[in-house]
Amino acid sequence: MMHWAGRIEKELEKVLQLVTGVQQMKGIYNEKRNQFAVERNTPKQLVEKVSGDIAKLLNRKRKALERLAREAEDIQREHPWQDGIKENDIQYYDSKGDSDVSDDDDGENLLQNPNSLSLEFVDDPNFKNKVNYSYTAVQIPTDIYKGSPTILNELNWTQSLERVFIENSREDPSLRWQVFGSATGVTRYYPATKWRAPNKIDLYDVRRRPWYIQGASSPKDMVIIVDVSGSVSGLTLKLMKTSVIEMLDTLSDDDYVNVARFNEKAYAVVPCFTTLVQANIKNKKIFKEAVMNMQAKGTTDYKTGFQFAFDQLLNETNAPRANCNKMIMMFTDGGEDRAQDIFEKYNWPNKTVRVFTFSVGQHNYDVTPLQWIACANKGKRPAIRINTQEYLDVLGRPMVLAGERAKQVQWTNVYQDALVWKITIIIINSANSKLHCIISNMCFLTK
Known part of the structure; x- marks a missing residue:
């Protein structure tokens, strides 16, 4: 047994030297050693620096979340409800309207929603997608009637969030997706991009996302x-x-x-x-x-x-x-x-x-x-x-009644969402019972 163990050890050593290129690394180091300097690091200082950098990063995200939550509450509160609102009164970019268009085709299929805006998109490596920085996009679940007064009023007042999204992006360029999710099922996100449903069947409902449920x-x-x-x-x-x-x-x-x-x-x-x-x-x-x-x-x-x-x-x-x-x-x-x-x-x-x-x-x-x-x-x-x-609507009532005391930041686990690859989501519980918002790269929800 010891003989075989020794043989295996020698074979592994040969393979590791070949695979890792340790000899080549030594040669490069000896050749360029005058260009390097060896410094002693203090672990405590390194940890403190990294901790401070992370705190600054998260603080910027948190400020963006709080700004959007605050503005969303104010806008919704001041919005006058319109019983007689019609589909022709609202124009927005319906991201599902051209969801069947290939990545190489910038044309829009507006048959699903003739009132949808026609937008131009540019490739952005940060989003790994074609986006439009001037507008938000809207996604509405398949089983919801877009022409109902509730949905149309929701689309009307959430249009004002476009300004807040853009301001957040200017304040913190590292922000990625920013998303508003409503209790009615309306999703408005920034920057605008075409909606991609797997296998052409869109079953996405913002109210079933983990961040929404948690908040x-x-x-x-x-x-x-x-x-x-x-x-x-x-x-x-x-x-x-x-x-x-x-x-x-x-x-x-x-x-x-x-x-x-x-x-x-x-x-x-x-x-x-x-x-x-x-x-x-x-x-x-x-x-x-x-x-x-x-x-x-x-x-x-x-x-x-x-x-x-x-x-x-x-x-x-x-x-x-x-x-x-x-x-x-x-x-x-x-x-x-x-x-x-x-x-x-x-x-x-x-x-x-x-x-x-x-x-x-x-x-x-x-x-x-x-x-x-x-x-x-x-x-x-x-x-x-x-x-x-x-x-969930019943359980949300005590949080609404609690007002400012119910506002708190929560963190979800890292998971893959519809618009981004991997995200951690911050959730802020807000006092307005009508609102369920999020921001992403970090994301948030108000309740």
């Missing part, structure tokens, strides 16, 4: 309970699985979660997750795989599901944090039980846990009990077919 509410502890009784089968079960997965996608690294299935009894869908776990990418992937394997059988007992959820949320050993939103999300096909005694035991009168009920599938059950459960516990019964994200 739309304070940190959450959530337990999702899923009715898997025998009546939940076929298409209803498929819809329920999809809905739960969409709910998991509304969570960020700031949140903690667990998922349980229930019929006569309640079980964690991931047996080893006996407590709330961080809603990071890895854990959410594990949850999603477990949810897709759920099967329907047995009878419905809401009490077992709620018992499991309250034990997770209110048990000091299990609950990782005390000062955050606590909520239960129940997905069911309907039922008559109101589980009132469970709420009396765990949640009344303080109602420290919000309960949201989601009715999934086509059934003949009376939805009144589900409505009562939600309303009696400071929650809501959203329309599952519209958006599982509606609960």
Whole structure:
């Protein structure tokens, strides 16, 4: 064994000398050594210098964020709502209007939006894209009607943000993308560029981006309970699985979660997750795989599901944090039980846990009990077919009421977004309930 080890060592040494070019490096150094000077570095001073440079960089980004948040609030507050506004009254660059145009063709396909501005773009190595520095661009989700008064008013007042974007860029040339995202789904970004949807299908919705979700509410502890009784089968079960997965996608690294299935009894869908776990990418992937394997059988007992959820949320050993939103999300096909005694035991009168009920599938059950459960516990019964994200609007209300005290800077993890390669995002929670803004290179959101 020692003989073979020695042989391997010698072979590795030969290969490393050949690959690394260490001898060539030594020769270059000896030949040019008069041009070099060796100085002793002080590690503490190096760290302090790097730390100071990073602090200055981030401070410039933060100032840009605060300026945009402040201006967006003021502009929105002063904007007069127009009931009779028409599509012809608004002109903007619809970035999806020419999303099918090749990179070598600067023409615009304006058939989708005849009111879209026609812009010229120039190559910019900083953005690795063709951009226009004089205008912003707008992206609106495919399933939203562009001609509705809500969208048109949003487009009208956000046009004024163009000036702020340009000022930010002049103040800090190192800024890259700056983006405003609205609760209505409107995205306005600077500089303008053509929108690129993968495979020609645009499913982008700013309200589903990680930075938006993280900034739309304070940190959450959530337990999702899923009715898997025998009546939940076929298409209803498929819809329920999809809905739960969409709910998991509304969570960020700031949140903690667990998922349980229930019929006569309640079980964690991931047996080893006996407590709330961080809603990071890895854990959410594990949850999603477990949810897709759920099967329907047995009878419905809401009490077992709620018992499991309250034990997770209110048990000091299990609950990782005390000062955050606590909520239960129940997905069911309907039922008559109101589980009132469970709420009396765990949640009344303080109602420290919000309960949201989601009715999934086509059934003949009376939805009144589900409505009562939600309303009696400071929650809501959203329309599952519209958006599982509606609960975020409810959680954002305390932040709005908190005003200036709710304004704080948060950081997301580094991830790849639609407009940029890799970014870290700063989120600023603002007092205006209408606004969800961002800036990028670093990015931000107001709530």
